[in-house]
Amino acid sequence: MKRFTCDEVVELVTVYMEGELDEPTGYRFEEHLGGCEGCERYLGQFRATVATLGDLRPDGLAGDTREGLLSAFRDWRRP
Amino acid sequence: MSQMSYQEETIVESFTGGRLPPDDVVVAALRAGDEAMFATLLDTWSRGMLWLARTHVSTNDSAEEIVQDTWLAVVRGIGGFEGRSSVKTWVYRILVNTAKKRGMRENRTVPWSSVFEQERPTVDRSRFQGVDDPLPGHWKELPAAWPTPEGEVLAAEVRGRIAAALAELPPRQRAVITLRDVEGCTSEEVCEILEISAANQRVLLHRARASVRGQLEDYFETARRSA
Numbered sequence: 001m002k003r004f005t006c007d008e009v010v011e012l013v014t015v016y017m018e019g020e021l022d023e024p025t026g027y028r029f030e031e032h033l034g035g036c037e038g039c040e041r042y043l044g045q046f047r048a049t050v051a052t053l054g055d056l057r058p059d060g061l062a063g064d065t066r067e068g069l070l071s072a073f074r075d076w077r078r079p
Numbered sequence: 080m081s082q083m084s085y086q087e088e089t090i091v092e093s094f095t096g097g098r099l100p101p102d103d104v105v106v107a108a109l110r111a112g113d114e115a116m117f118a119t120l121l122d123t124w125s126r127g128m129l130w131l132a133r134t135h136v137s138t139n140d141s142a143e144e145i146v147q148d149t150w151l152a153v154v155r156g157i158g159g160f161e162g163r164s165s166v167k168t169w170v171y172r173i174l175v176n177t178a179k180k181r182g183m184r185e186n187r188t189v190p191w192s193s194v195f196e197q198e199r200p201t202v203d204r205s206r207f208q209g210v211d212d213p214l215p216g217h218w219k220e221l222p223a224a225w226p227t228p229e230g231e232v233l234a235a236e237v238r239g240r241i242a243a244a245l246a247e248l249p250p251r252q253r254a255v256i257t258l259r260d261v262e263g264c265t266s267e268e269v270c271e272i273l274e275i276s277a278a279n280q281r282v283l284l285h286r287a288r289a290s291v292r293g294q295l296e297d298y299f300e301t302a303r304r305s306a
């Protein structure tokens with residue numbers, strides 16, 4: 001079976017992380033990773049990027065907007 | 080101003096720190112007028128909603144208004160919520176529709192249905208060996224290691240760079256990566272919220288992640304050179 005090249009592997013990283021590669025393709029992917037420091041590093045950096053995105057705390061609603069919504073909720077829900 | 084009781088605060092904290100309770104609990108609480116539950120949803124989802132709204136309109140203020148209008152629609156509509164999707168998907172769908180209307184009013188048309196973005200590679204071809212090199216398609220030079228153990232969350236100073244990288248993405252990519260990676264939606268939820276196919280979702284997500292990784296690579300490279 002044809003071996004993956006690095007430029008192919010980098011395009012499959014997300015599908016791989018989603019667990020959506022079929023078994024033989026997943027096997028070839030991991031086989032490549034096992035022998036390629038560059039792609040292993042690329043995958044690690046991809047994972048670090050995703051992990052950091054999950055750790056972002058973007059700004060929330062402005063305090064007065066939030067208060068206004070809570071008060072609207074109170075008024076609406078009160079019979 | 081409302082003063083939450085200690086007990087309410089504890090409950091809210093335990094929700095936001097972890098996961099929300101199941102949908103039927105959330106819906107029942109909202110219908111019963113449970114303000115702590117409403118506040119929890121506000122605090123858990125509004126950030127992601129603001130980011131998503133921002134992909135449709137040109138200013139942060141407009142985005143904030145969209146999110147506000149969405150929550151008002153949620154309050155009005157919760158009584159009629161039928162549970163055909165998750166609460167989260169329902170709320171985000173209202174947001175997308177509100178944002179689209181608003182975006183049209185602002186006359187800012189985002190190329191939401193722009194051409195499929197599959198073709199271009201996500202890593203520049205010049206990074207790989209060409210046909211005349213010993214190993215065509217393999218790295219010319221390994222990507223430089225980052226100053227963090229592999230796969231771990233990067234240091235705080237990098238986050239500003241990531242936020243900037245997100246802001247530069249094309250709207251559809253930004254919407255998908257925000258929902259998936261920042262907000263933690265499942266791929267199914269993202270497809271429902273944005274009305275895109277699973278294949279399209281995957282392509283947009285991959286392109287977006289690759290761009291952000293690339294921006295971080297540039298950032299670390301610059302940092303190393305100036306060190």
Ligand SMILES: [Zn+2]
Binds near residue numbers: 006
């Ligand atoms: Zn490789």
